[in-house]
Amino acid sequence: MTDLRLALTDRAIASLEPASSGQYFARDTDLPGFMVLVGKRRKTFVVQGERRKAGKRLSVRMKVAEVGELTTRAARAKAKDILGKIANGVDPRASARKPDGDAAAVDLPSISNPMLRMAWERYRDGHMKNKGRSDGTINNYRDHIERLLADWLDEPLSKLGNDPSLVTVRHEKLTNENGAYIANGCMRTLRAVYNHARKVARTLPADNPVSAIDWNAEHRRNTALGLSDLEAWFTQLAALKNPVRRELHLFMLLSGHRPEAIRKARVEHVDFRARVLHIPKPKGGEVKAFDVPLSNAMIRGLVRVMRIGRALYAEQSREWLFPAESESGHIIEHKEKRSDLSKWGNDLRQTFRTIAQAAGVAELDVHLLMNHSIPGVNAGYITRNKLLSDHLRHQQEAISRRMLQAGRSRSKETKGQTGIWPALASRRILSDLLSGKD
Template sequence: MSRYAPTKLTIRFVENLPHAERHPTTGRVLSYSVRDTLVPGLMVVVNANSKSFAVQRDLYSEERDTQGRRVKLGTRRVRLGDVRDFLSIEAVRAKAQEVINQLRAGIDPNAQGVAQAQSAPAPAPTFTLGDAIDAYVEVCQRKGRRPSTISGYQKLTQRYLRDWVGRPLREVGDDPLGVDRLHRDITRDHGPVAANQTMRLVRAVYRSAARKMRNLPPCPTDAVDFNEERRRTLVVTDWAKFFDTVDGLRNPVTRSFYYFLALTGCRKGAAEAARVEHVNWEKGFIHIPDPKGGPKRAFDLPLGNRLLALLRAQVEDNRAVFGPNYPWLFPSHFSSKGHLTQAAVRGQGLVNPHAIRHSWASCATAAGLNPYEIKLILNHVIVDGATGTYLHSSAMGDALRRAAQRVEDYIFARAGRNVVSLEAARRAG
């Protein structure tokens, strides 16, 4: 049943009709239609992501019954085409009248269309947005993108593009208004960041496909006004309070983990997967074999003296609890991977792990490190012509080790302490 009474259809009226919603329980699309008052049987059918014109009328046979009346064969709904295929409502009514005349003459346009389709050669498979996403994911896998990155693309597709993956890619390109509306819908229902991430994926997928399909329309995300995303401004300023909070955590492994983040600026994922075998105790480094960007971005992360002492004590504790050959630096009984995977502590006065990375970078600048030293320790790409490609953290050994020590000294001076914690000092002493 339509939510709208019959009306005199216009192109503007049809364009302003809201797309169909989904049932809150079953998820079924609640399609609806609006009938035209000028041409009986003409209607616009509104679905979740499309609108189309159709004619619904009775079909009669040329044969007549005993009373001389034509035999009714049933009611037929004939699709005229997508709303975007028509430039004027007059063109819609003209095509509707053609179909009505066929039905009056006893001709079923739907059956005629089926017969024509059966006799015509099979069309080439339509390349859909879903196909383009699959192709893009395959390229990313060949380039060695992290599994978490691939998984993120797949989650965005399942959550926000489920109704779009079956659409032909060319149709998506021809629908910038629809793409912009999708962005606004996701923003309203799921937030600005989720909407922007989805559009970035669509943009990357479309541009990747456009390099192979030269006659595609311009990228539809060009019509999207991306949401403003506020950069993180939360950083640690009271280091004494930060370390007091860390020392108060119940799990000693989590305590060591947060010290590691604070004194290295390491990303959370790389820190959680740190292995004992990758620590060079003599030279004061830990090798990070699979950071953000994949194995090709592997690097050696320098460690300060206090952190090295804490890690030695942590490894000894690990051996006592988890066994002598347990490989993980920050082990966990509760993770299927054997190491911390959900180390973020919420509700206990600690900023999130990535904010700690921001805090370390701020302290590194205050401690007098130059931008190259900071970027190498954080494993950021140095975009500086040929110079950037010539710098390698693994070849700068002692220089970066001294730089990391300066940051550690600065942080502990700000905290008003000289050892990691009383417990760690006793264990390392």
């Protein structure tokens, strides 16, 4: 919500709506620098002024009292006294500290000692979005902070920094209730937010409180299909009722790419002449954009799904490769019941990596096809696009051929069929697409 300006009174403050997300200020029109900070759960009287030190102008913001502890008139009088001290060059926050030198008894919602909510929003907007992180990555971090740590949103980071036991207890609780992997992921997000906040809030404890936890052991999931498993999987795939979803799963198997990137693939990103599908914003953001080389089987699949999309979802298919009756216009959820389809999503990504090995594709080529970071010092000397039109496409073709050979039921295969779908006039449709016909 945007900040407000109004004459602050008890009645006006009581009528202020709680923030739907984040926080906002209601600034007093009678006393500049006097305001109310409104969050989701509470309202706080705050003052902000400027003082000079060594010829520099420094901004000072501090809490006066919680709304309800003082009347607005009493809070304004106290704020006027504080603002007078600030104008005279005095930092009133120093007098609010405990005699033993600990942090102020009252934690202030400011950049110098931010609430978790403020620190998360600054990390999200100032770091993740500026770095071009994908929507999926941002939403994953948001789930950690706004759902799993929701009760900490209006707590100052200094509270966690000064008492790491709070973090260790929460990690154990998340492990028991949500699982080891989610608990670790949530703590990694909190660690990143805290480190980012401390770049500005230098008074926060230097030791990240997350460093106190004992991490849960994590093991790479082994959920790939082997060559001998593909025939049964293709049989399940052919039985799916929705043909667009059927083609989505097949393309994810043949490409080995992340579900989110494929679900959001657009028609405009397919270049049949260059035989590539452009992925403009994969995991890692726009700087990681790349082209997927298309095998013949992948092209036939895209031609089929574009034809099917036009028939079933005329409007949505103008924009999306895998259209659906959803708010966005494309398939949102790629998961299936395991009884209907045993493997999907990242299972198929692991399968691609496994079958590529069986097809004799070199490790480096697999990294390039899956858009993985290339290990070692050679990474900076390899230009992916120079390998795309010839070498990588041949490797993609070899992997697709190996998958389809393993998945095809020889006993059921008939001339002119792939073994699971009846033949379509793919050549004519592709010709129309290349010529720009509707």
